[in-house]
Amino acid sequence: MRPSTIRLSLAVLLAGSTAAAAAAKPEDAIRYRQAAYTMIGWNFGPMGQMVKGKTPWNPGEFAQRADRVAALAPQLLEGFPEGSQSGAKTGAKAAIWTDMDDFKAKMDDFVRQSQALAEVARSGDEAKAKDQFGKTAQTCKGCHDKYRSKD
Amino acid sequence: MRPSTIRLSLAVLLAGSTAAAAAAKPEDAIRYRQAAYTMIGWNFGPMGQMVKGKTPWNPGEFAQRADRVAALAPQLLEGFPEGSQSGAKTGAKAAIWTDMDDFKAKMDDFVRQSQALAEVARSGDEAKAKDQFGKTAQTCKGCHDKYRSKD
Numbered sequence: 001m002r003p004s005t006i007r008l009s010l011a012v013l014l015a016g017s018t019a020a021a022a023a024a025k026p027e028d029a030i031r032y033r034q035a036a037y038t039m040i041g042w043n044f045g046p047m048g049q050m051v052k053g054k055t056p057w058n059p060g061e062f063a064q065r066a067d068r069v070a071a072l073a074p075q076l077l078e079g080f081p082e083g084s085q086s087g088a089k090t091g092a093k094a095a096i097w098t099d100m101d102d103f104k105a106k107m108d109d110f111v112r113q114s115q116a117l118a119e120v121a122r123s124g125d126e127a128k129a130k131d132q133f134g135k136t137a138q139t140c141k142g143c144h145d146k147y148r149s150k151d
Numbered sequence: 152m153r154p155s156t157i158r159l160s161l162a163v164l165l166a167g168s169t170a171a172a173a174a175a176k177p178e179d180a181i182r183y184r185q186a187a188y189t190m191i192g193w194n195f196g197p198m199g200q201m202v203k204g205k206t207p208w209n210p211g212e213f214a215q216r217a218d219r220v221a222a223l224a225p226q227l228l229e230g231f232p233e234g235s236q237s238g239a240k241t242g243a244k245a246a247i248w249t250d251m252d253d254f255k256a257k258m259d260d261f262v263r264q265s266q267a268l269a270e271v272a273r274s275g276d277e278a279k280a281k282d283q284f285g286k287t288a289q290t291c292k293g294c295h296d297k298y299r300s301k302d
Contacts, residue, residue: 038183
């Protein structure tokens with residue numbers, strides 16, 4: 001096995017991504033992951049407004065947006081293949097790739113909490129949904145604090 | 152009812168979007184819809200490579216990506232609220248908002264064809280999946296030809 005093949009295989013294993021993602025150009029992977037975060041934020045924002053009471057509680061919309069976030073969350077990791085540390089403007093810190101196991105664990109936290117949020121939102125229990133929204137937001141913060149550049 | 156309220160209500164009806172989307176800043180809606188297209192393209196690209204035989208046929212990956220596209224497709228329309236004709240760099244033609252009924256019909260075509268693609272991909276029938284991929288791609292083209300600026 002040639003070194004380049006080994007490197008590619010490791011990248012696939014480390015990032016948990018598909019061969020297609022590992023083969024993507026760094027700038028495309030960066031654009032993709034930023035798109036995924038944009039879509040998550042677009043849905044998370046109005047949920048937060050409801051949780052804070054700034055807009056009326058709308059259980060149907062809240063559940064739909066929670067479903068979308070839960071579906072988008074597992075698609076994030078594919079946007080961080082080895083080699084996509086740079087190539088376009090990115091707020092992703094290099095520590096993501098040196099501490100990939102920890103980064104993946106934090107991603108898993110987000111995936112799990114967002115799935116729990118979608119489930120509780122579907123149940124229609126407003127208090128539990130608001131509580132679980134806070135827990136999910138904490139997993140965003142936990143990862144951003146460590147791995148997202150503030151610049 | 153004040154004229155501004157009527158305008159907002161019409162925008163909600165026309166765009167089929169939620170109140171949250173209609174209330175979004177134009178630049179945020181533009182960023183959101185571009186993100187949705189980026190995610191669709193990220194998944195559609197490797198599927199196209201398989202269909203063309205440029206990468207090996209991988210039924211599991213094809214089905215997963217088809218599922219994602221089918222889930223993303225119905226989220227596009229929310230990114231075209233009234234007022235988001237401009238506000239950031241956009242390839243969306245103004246005709247979208249003057250011909251909203253036709254634009255929505257074309258979006259519906261894409262949603263339906265992408266759902267059919269996800270179903271046939273799940274069945275594992277390679278020939279049918281490739282055929283349905285072509286039909287889905289045609290709905291992309293049908294809308295882009297009319298409503299996306301080439302500049």
